[in-house]
Amino acid sequence: MLLQSQSHSLRPLTTAHLAQTMTLLGLTALELRQKVEAELAANPALELVNEHRCPTCHRRLPPSGPCPICSQPKHPESEQPIVFVSSREDFRTYGIRSSGDELPDEEWTAATEDLPTYVLRQISPELEVQDRQLAAHILTSLDEDGLLSVTVLEIARYHHVPISRVENVLHLIQRADPVGVGSPSTQEALLVQLSVLSETRAVNPVTERAIREGMDLLSRHAYPELGRLLGISSVKAQKIAQFIGENLNPFPGRAHWGDIRHGTAAKTSYQNPDVVISKLRESTNTALVVEILSPFAGTLRVNPLFRKALSEAPKDKTEEWQSDLDQASLLVKCIQQRNNTLVRLMQRMVVIQRDFILNGDAHLYPVTRARLAEELDVHESTVSRAVSGKALQLPNGRIVPLSKLFDRSLHIRTALRQIVAQESKPLSDTQISKLLDKQGYSVARRTVAKYRAMEGILPARFRHQNLVHQ
DNA sequence: CTATGGCACGGATT
DNA sequence: AATCCGTGCCATAG
8 A cells, every 4th residue: 555655656756757858868959949849838837047148159158157168268278078058049040140130930940950051050160250141142042952043243242242252151161061062053063072072082083074074975874975075985984974973963952961872862851960069279189169959048947936826726726737837847857867968978978089079080989879878877778869860060060960979880981991092903802801900900801892882982893993094 | 713792690789 | 679780601793
């Protein structure tokens, strides 16, 4: 009897607590925002109070104490990341800010954002404030394929600025994630992609000429003529076309985020980051600033007035009000817990992956969610939920899935890419396997083949034709 | 005979 | 419990 009553009064609270924390953890910042908004509207016991902002950096201040960023410069060389929850409202207005006007809220509520916002977010760190309007103009003038439908000249005239300034902004945009986005033509999109690609991979130099001079032949699949134009055989021309088809995408707007593989990938959704990492300073050993984006500005709390009012509630309402109150405080607790978990997770993660965050793919340290869970003393599924579906913005502006931090083979794959890029003559998978082994990565030959495929690298016998032709 | 992709199995991961 | 991933074996192409 006693036992039962206990389990009735205690259990529901803890299980509900756990269940809700779990679901909240699985939500991205934007999904959470929707939930909070709905709850806010439905539950009078909840209250959102505005908070102070740091006057210098405009970030939301923690409940007490100084701004975590601006108070930091005294120890700029700290190895320890600064992790905090931020509402980062300034991001919201990056959309289309015409002379200080705030963006309507609807622009922000979608769980996935549109292409312009997505790109703007990436380039904003490098974007001069006065160029934001230019960027907004360009980005809103994209057609559905991600190509620019107006000319640079028109934009420059409209804003009364030199063409070069518009071009600079455009250059930034083109190299942002759907690489080539904002190019005036499919041809230029391909060229931009090719130049970005050639930074990480060996690319046959003829490819560029093929795009530059033989674009129309290329699109008509007229390989013999293309070969004649470039002075190579028809077969080789076809190989080049194949390479282009597999690695480049003439319609950047159609590419899914992440890989620029087959343009058939229909998903045109771009995710908002849930976590933003930036450098405090430009130095190598700078502290990293990690912001866990909070989806609403201010603090969510239980309305103290409502709590008071409960004692004077009309009889028929007390039960309802009580449940509202319970629900509200539960939600608040759970959100705090969610934030707490996320902060702890990122704190650890940033230390582990510091090299990767600063220096790129090759330095990714393979960690499993299980190991991290053990270190943080939480359940594996907690880590899983916290990571899944979320996105992370790196200091270089790239937005990657948070799960990339748990990629077990990325570093090996980049090593492989380097080997292939530096090879003087095409190496077979077996040879590559041996080379990787020397670098400390022991992978089976068969696995090399898989990685190769993942990276879109052709088999040795095809690579041969793609190399410089003497 | 060598290089590579397909299939499938087992163990790790989620 | 379901899924992912590395790997071995085998068929096939060159």
